[in-house]
Amino acid sequence: MTLTVAQLSESELLARIFPRLHAGSSMLLGPGDDSAIIAAADGRTVISIDTQVQDKDFRLLWPNGGTSSGFDVGWKAAAQNLSDINAMGAVATAMVVSLTLPGTTPVGWVEDFADGLSAAIVGLGAPQCSVAGGDLSGGSELVVTVAVTGSLDGLAPVLRSGAQAGDQIAVCGNMGFAAAGWALHESSILPSTHSPALATAAALFSRPEPPLSAGPVAARAGATAMMDISDGLLRDATRLAAASGVTLDLDGAVLRGVARALEDCAVVLDADPLTWVLTGGEDHGLLSTFPEGASLPDGFIRIGSVLSLDVAGLAVTIDGQNFKGASDGAVGWDHFAV
Amino acid sequence: MTLTVAQLSESELLARIFPRLHAGSSMLLGPGDDSAIIAAADGRTVISIDTQVQDKDFRLLWPNGGTSSGFDVGWKAAAQNLSDINAMGAVATAMVVSLTLPGTTPVGWVEDFADGLSAAIVGLGAPQCSVAGGDLSGGSELVVTVAVTGSLDGLAPVLRSGAQAGDQIAVCGNMGFAAAGWALHESSILPSTHSPALATAAALFSRPEPPLSAGPVAARAGATAMMDISDGLLRDATRLAAASGVTLDLDGAVLRGVARALEDCAVVLDADPLTWVLTGGEDHGLLSTFPEGASLPDGFIRIGSVLSLDVAGLAVTIDGQNFKGASDGAVGWDHFAV
Structure with a gap:
């Protein structure tokens, strides 16, 4: 017993x-x-x-x-x-x-x-x-x-509110893998049949691997703003933009490139890998901004630019365009949403 | 709505x-x-x-x-x-x-x-x-x-493990009121019929009043050991005794005096007020030990003496006598007990 x-x-x-x-x-x-x-x-x-x-x-x-x-x-x-x-x-x-x-x-x-x-x-x-x-x-x-x-070991904290127009936007860590793994767990695809790509997504959902040394490194490299992507890139970028009073303009081509790593999973699950990258939480990567011209630390990739607050008040744009739901932060995970 | x-x-x-x-x-x-x-x-x-x-x-x-x-x-x-x-x-x-x-x-x-x-x-x-x-x-x-x-504002912490044979044992704060209030809540006695004494116990169960300035004061007054009475005096005294490797001998007459404040409640609920004092948690008073001869800070009352570990290994005694359950700490509140 x-x-x-x-x-x-x-x-x-x-x-x-x-x-x-x-x-x-x-x-x-x-x-x-x-x-x-x-x-x-x-x-x-x-x-x-x-x-x-x-x-x-x-x-x-x-x-x-x-x-x-x-x-x-x-x-x-x-x-x-x-x-x-x-x-x-x-x-x-x-x-x-x-x-x-x-x-x-x-x-x-x-x-x-x-x-x-x-x-x-x-x-x-x-x-x-x-x-x-x-x-x-x-x-x-x-x-x-x-x-x-x-x-903080004597450093200033890197807040959500420090992004400045002209800064680079960068991310570090896995993007969309936990969302793919979650979709897999909620599907009818038995774990015993998983390809290596599916198994990786499932594993990263169960045991996420946030880049834990990257935060202090980014702080020392001059990051102006930073946050944990826990509720999805678009939702969390909206929060960072609101805290900083700026617009974050993301680069669609780069994000589609990031999503390519999830294509094998997306085909099996008949899903859009870019949606996982944009709205998936729980990978716990970092969303950071750095001054233009600063070298990004290892592991960070540039995914866009910080602009002055959009005249229409948009917090986040992709290639300068609005997308459904982003302006009110409604894309992503809400703990009380039905 | x-x-x-x-x-x-x-x-x-x-x-x-x-x-x-x-x-x-x-x-x-x-x-x-x-x-x-x-x-x-x-x-x-x-x-x-x-x-x-x-x-x-x-x-x-x-x-x-x-x-x-x-x-x-x-x-x-x-x-x-x-x-x-x-x-x-x-x-x-x-x-x-x-x-x-x-x-x-x-x-x-x-x-x-x-x-x-x-x-x-x-x-x-x-x-x-x-x-x-x-x-x-x-x-x-x-x-x-x-x-x-x-x-700690530069002070050494007061641990459970510092009690020495010869120390005084003291408590500060309410004793047994939350237990009386809990018994009242679990009874059939409507709140609208409460006497002032019952209303006080009910209120101290709902909104306990731990003596929050007494901890740092006791530390400065030389307390050798201290803990929060959250699971009942006997159970928590057993823990302090075990951590310090001593026996805590409590003074039955003093404890019966402490219990007198609960007599009005005990009569109405047909309960033993001393049991509330000995086993009631959630008043969050302090159990402390001080060197013999030290003046106890305001609000503390002496309830016994620290002895060398009893030859029978008893952690807590009352007037030198064992009591049922005390030696294994089984008297008081356990979160998983049925």
């Missing part, structure tokens, strides 16, 4: 989790007291919080027969939170994690979750980040909340 | 919440970017996370006809998190908040929640603490997670 969390006390469950949590160099006091203590060397702490809810943000069993393991959910929770720190130009220092668990949740699932969290921290290049504490609750559905802290 | 969260976009809902969130002096960058930035003046950040789940940690409608409003849930979320920082001897600097909401949740409930959060921060004496960011998700039940940060 599978051991479930309802069969253990909270302290017994914690005793199984603690040894699996990654401890990095920034942790001055780890789990076990009322609070943890994290180093904040330059006198500032960057902080963010993000939640994943079962059957909203992930499914344990997908329509195509694929599964999201505890490891996958832990990896993704770490990846998307680490990305919020990266997008400020900061380096992650710690996470605190809250799990709401149905009593029927296998203990093994929770152990896998802890392993996935730690594996993402190390595997994505944030080994200084510790899992410093957490909380366990009972509930009727799985809810995973991670709060993450970071250090 | 009541406006529900399903009828608003995430950004529309955030626009209603943001103006209600308290902004304190420690916030260097507030909500709206990928992360917030908090001051950490002495180069360390204290951090904790805590979750409340609907129908586990609170009910919107109680058996006695009482309700927990959004304001109550927000107040309590703030109070219990601020208490975790207080218990380290630190001063709270910021919160980030994640709300998982059924689509049917009234927008007014969420606005009330934000007001309750801010009111607790100011009302409980933590005005320097900001609500610096958050996340909204859809889900089938209400889940409220708060991560909170604090500053």
Whole structure:
């Protein structure tokens, strides 16, 4: 019989989790007291919080027969939170994690979750980040909340509001792969039949690979604005444009070139790969602006130019043209949309 | 018709919440970017996370006809998190908040929640603490997670592990009132019929009043160990004793004196007030140890003495005697217990 969390006390469950949590160099006091203590060397702490809810943000069993393991959910929770720190130009220092668990949740699932969290921290290049504490609750559905802290190491943060007319627009990281992987999970195409291209998309949806060293590198290279692409390029570009009071004009040819990497998936799923690139979230790449003439750091590609605010008030254009829905940011992911 | 969260976009809902969130002096960058930035003046950040789940940690409608409003849930979320920082001897600097909401949740409930959060921060004496960011998700039940940060202002943290044989044991704050209020909520006694004593217990259950300035004061007064009483005095004393490798011997006469304040409630509910004092959590008072001879700060009362670890290995005794369940910490609140 599978051991479930309802069969253990909270302290017994914690005793199984603690040894699996990654401890990095920034942790001055780890789990076990009322609070943890994290180093904040330059006198500032960057902080963010993000939640994943079962059957909203992930499914344990997908329509195509694929599964999201505890490891996958832990990896993704770490990846998307680490990305919020990266997008400020900061380096992650710690996470605190809250799990709401149905009593029927296998203990093994929770152990896998802890392993996935730690594996993402190390595997994505944030080994200084510790899992410093957490909380366990009972509930009727799985809810995973991670709060993450970071250090700017003396740098100014790179905000959404700093883009200037004349800047280059650049992105770093995967574009549209998580959207393709999601479409695949929601399809009837069995995981056992996946081509290598499909398997890659499925894997990058389950375990996204945000470019975690790119944020601080971009900050040092003079990025004027930056954000994490978590809800889709067009939606997030609209937010950056609004925060900066500018228009972001994207280069259609470059974006179609980016979308070519998804063509094999798109053919199988009868989808438009450019739509995945424009509206797909959860790859957690970076959208950044740099002064014209600045050399882009490794991994960044130029996808357009920052213009003075369009006379029609358009936040984002492609080759100078509006597109349906972009002006109000309605293209992309909304957590309450039906 | 009541406006529900399903009828608003995430950004529309955030626009209603943001103006209600308290902004304190420690916030260097507030909500709206990928992360917030908090001051950490002495180069360390204290951090904790805590979750409340609907129908586990609170009910919107109680058996006695009482309700927990959004304001109550927000107040309590703030109070219990601020208490975790207080218990380290630190001063709270910021919160980030994640709300998982059924689509049917009234927008007014969420606005009330934000007001309750801010009111607790100011009302409980933590005005320097900001609500610096958050996340909204859809889900089938209400889940409220708060991560909170604090500053030690150059002091050493007061851990659970520092109690020494010979120390005094002291508590600060309400004892057993939240347990009495919970029993009242679970009874058939209508709120409209409450005597002043019952109304006080009900109010302190809905909106606990942890002694938030007492933690740093105790630290400066030389407290050797400290923790937040969130799961009941006996259970939490057992944890402190285990962390320190000592036995905590409590004074039964003093505890019975403390319980006298609950006698009016106990008579009505046919309950034992001492049990509320010994096992009731959620008042979020402080359990501290101080060197013998030290003057206890205002608000602290002595409830016993720290002894060398009992030869029988008992963590907590009352007047030198064991009591059922205490040695394994099984008395008090367990999140997964049936």
